[in-house]
Amino acid sequence: MRLRTTVHRARTGRDEYRVLTVEPGEGRAVLVDGEWWTDLFADRAGARDLAAAWALAARSPRSLIHLPLRSGPAPGCADEHAVLLDLVLLHHGLGFPPSRWKEVRARLSKGGTPHTADLPESDFPAEDEIDYPSHHYAGWRDGLHFTGAARTLFLTGTAQAFRWTGTLVRSLDTRAARLAPTHSCVTLDHAPATPTSRPPKGTSGRLHIAYTPPW
Incomplete structure (x- = not known):
């Protein structure tokens, strides 16, 4: 997998953050x-870029990892008054x-420095190798936590998460190859820090990622 990015270093006060902004590819x-x-x-090429962003x-x-997705355009299946968001992936x-x-x-x-990341698909385990039973253990930390701010959805997690x-994101591309033009999707849920905690107010706890034919 290959992903073109621009590397930025942004300072706020005494803190400096390294931001990798994903550049537009062939897909949407x-x-x-x-x-x-x-x-x-996402269309097929867009799904491949998403999988590469997860690997990065x-x-x-x-x-x-900053994906500036709110510039659109949205597919016809989206509501005409839909609010578009950016996406940021980051470690706890x-x-x-x-x-x-x-x-x-x-x-x-x-400014910013162009950088192309080459990412092996072997970084992702096979679906039958994912340890789903561990999700129910006390102290489990390998889920994604959802937060929203400034028209951006943040997915925060561990490398394993x-x-x-x-x-699952990568599977969209392979499923689309077999099933198109039928519906193909995966769903990711917010992993609570405690059994009773929920996403912050105003943030959905479910991300529905769907293959959509090119628009």
């Missing part, structure tokens, strides 16, 4: 804020507060 992907869940629509996130514990250990994102994003237009969920 758009993130739509919904009433009950968030929809991420797993390998980049000190960086924010980075400790980045989403409340700072608006300020950080405003600094990304200043991005590898496991990346396997």
Whole structure:
């Protein structure tokens, strides 16, 4: 998998953050804020780029992976009044507060260094190798946590979380090859820090990622 990015270093106060902004590829992907869940629509090439972004996130514990998806256009299946969002993937250990994102994003237009990441598909385990039973153990930490800020959805997790969920994202491409033009999708859910915790107010706890024929 290959992904073109621009590397930025954005400073806010005494803190500096490394941001890898994914550059537009051949495909399309758009993130739509919904009433009950968030929809991420992608064609086949867009799905491949999404999988590569998940792999890059797993390998980049000190960086924010920024996918500027809200420039659209949205596919016809989306509501005409839909609110479009950007997407950021990041590690728990980075400790980045989403409340700072608006300020950080405003600094990304200043320069940046082009970088192409080559990512092996072997980073993703086979679907039957994902340890689903461990999700129910006390202290389980390998899920994705959802947060929203500044018209952006943040998915925060461990390297393992991005590898496991990346396997599902990558499957969209292979399923689309077999099933197109029928519906093909995967769903990712917010993993609570405690059994009773929920996503922050105003943030959906479900991300529906769907293959959509080119639009």
